[in-house]
Amino acid sequence: MKEKMDYEIIDLNAISDERGALVALESFKNVPFEIKRIYYLTNLKPELPRGFHAHKKLQQIIVCMSGSFDLILDDGKDKQIIHLDSPFKGVLIKSLIWREMHNFSNGCVLMTIASDFYDESDYIRSYEDFKKLVSL
Ligand code: T46
Numbered sequence: 001m002k003e004k005m006d007y008e009i010i011d012l013n014a015i016s017d018e019r020g021a022l023v024a025l026e027s028f029k030n031v032p033f034e035i036k037r038i039y040y041l042t043n044l045k046p047e048l049p050r051g052f053h054a055h056k057k058l059q060q061i062i063v064c065m066s067g068s069f070d071l072i073l074d075d076g077k078d079k080q081i082i083h084l085d086s087p088f089k090g091v092l093i094k095s096l097i098w099r100e101m102h103n104f105s106n107g108c109v110l111m112t113i114a115s116d117f118y119d120e121s122d123y124i125r126s127y128e129d130f131k132k133l134v135s136l
Pocket of ligand 1: 037039041050051052060062099112118
């Protein structure tokens with residue numbers, strides 16, 4: 001589903017049978033970019049939010065594999081809070097969106113599929129710099 005802000009909530013179709021569910025993620029099929037990196041966050045603490053940055057070019061799909069958390073997206077004009085609690089939904093975030101992750105539940109595991117390798121120079125970690133960039 002395409003949202004007003006530059007993100008999309010993607011249904012990750014599961015192949016389910018009596019043994020459980022299987023989800024496959026494939027470049028240029030249900031993932032609209034070449035997958036170059038996968039990372040996951042675990043041992044998260046409800047009182048310790050993460051994120052607080054935007055990316056210049058990187059595209060990512062964030063999936064809550066277990067538990068739940070709140071994803072805050074901010075394009076400099078609007079803010080959205082998305083409660084994620086399903087491994088069958090992904091949030092595709094394109095560039096220049098400020099993101100924060102809050103309220104991790106016990107056992108929350110967050111997986112991210114990224115369009116590029118880790119590169120610190122792609123991060124905007126100051127909200128002031130982000131606001132300046134999106135208002136250009
Ligand atoms: C994002 C959200 C959802 C690496 O060395 N390699 C990596 O691939 C990543 C992602 C991070 N790092 C290093 C950089 C920092 O020294 O790991 C440390 C923690 O990273 P950071 O503080 O950026 O973690 P989060 O949870 O705030 O943000 C991460 C991603 O960095 C970011 O791209 O969108 O998850």
